[in-house]
Amino acid sequence: MKVIVVKNAQEAGKVGAEIILNLVKENSKTVLGLATGSTPIPLYKEIISRTNSEKIDWSNVTTFNLDEYKGLTEKDDQSYVYFMRKQLFNHINIEKENTHLPSGLINSNHEAVKYDEKIKNHGGIDLQLLGLGINGHVGFNEPGTPFNSLTSIVNLTESTIEANARFFEKKSDVPTQAISMGLQSIMNAKKILLVATGKNKAEAVHYLINGPISEEWPCTVLLNHKDVTVIVDEEANSYKK
Ligand code: GLP
Numbered sequence: 001m002k003v004i005v006v007k008n009a010q011e012a013g014k015v016g017a018e019i020i021l022n023l024v025k026e027n028s029k030t031v032l033g034l035a036t037g038s039t040p041i042p043l044y045k046e047i048i049s050r051t052n053s054e055k056i057d058w059s060n061v062t063t064f065n066l067d068e069y070k071g072l073t074e075k076d077d078q079s080y081v082y083f084m085r086k087q088l089f090n091h092i093n094i095e096k097e098n099t100h101l102p103s104g105l106i107n108s109n110h111e112a113v114k115y116d117e118k119i120k121n122h123g124g125i126d127l128q129l130l131g132l133g134i135n136g137h138v139g140f141n142e143p144g145t146p147f148n149s150l151t152s153i154v155n156l157t158e159s160t161i162e163a164n165a166r167f168f169e170k171k172s173d174v175p176t177q178a179i180s181m182g183l184q185s186i187m188n189a190k191k192i193l194l195v196a197t198g199k200n201k202a203e204a205v206h207y208l209i210n211g212p213i214s215e216e217w218p219c220t221v222l223l224n225h226k227d228v229t230v231i232v233d234e235e236a237n238s239y240k241k
Contacts, residue, residue, distance in 0.1 A: 009197040013042025033128030058094040065101040066139040070177035102179035115151040128189035136217035140180035149182030206239035
């Protein structure tokens with residue numbers, strides 16, 4: 001695991017965008033795994049700005065997002081599909097049909113796992129971008145999720161509902177379930193890039209980097225992956241026992 005410590009969230013966005021843009025420039029048909037949340041916003045802003053100034057071509061790039069809230073669709077401004085269009089897709093020349101997210105209308109794990117098949121049919125994910133939950137979740141894989149999990153319908157923990165309530169009008173509006181790529185789906189990516197910023201991520205970052213590997217901290221599964229880069233800012237790197 002390669003750990004890069006930067007000053008703040010802005011810097012993390014710049015360094016992360018550089019890694020992703022280099023991949024897209026090297027291979028115009030790159031398959032990217034993308035993430036939502038507030039952490040990747042500076043990274044997406046940097047991608048948009050550099051795409052414009054350097055005329056980077058996204059027309060052959062394919063993306064797969066990690067997760068979607070159950071029951072939400074593109075019409076809901078809290079949905080992750082809405083977020084991705086607003087924060088990234090609407091500002092670069094990516095083809096809409098090349099951007100994939102799990103559907104919020106999936107009702108069974110039999111349907112959910114087809115997302116992994118779709119990823120496989122595209123040759124797998126070249127680089128998966130990840131944020132980090134306060135409780136160590138990646139995607140929406142909460143503590144206790146088996147490491148061999150594939151895309152499925154998952155229950156959100158109280159702490160995740162609490163943490164994500166800031167994006168909704170009131171806490172009771174936060175869906176209690178989501179469709180998330182599993183930990184195995186994430187581990188199947190050829191490269192992983194995790195970004196974590198802010199003091200509230202420090203404990204999860206500590207476990208992510210130092211282990212022990214355990215289902216209690218889902219992010220520790222990444223210690224088993226051979227190509228992981230972690231970008232943290234000084235606050236996220238400040239855990240003291
Ligand atoms: C959500 C998402 C995760 C994300 C996490 C952290 O629960 N499902 O993919 O990494 O929140 O979000 P933030 O970056 O806003 O702290």
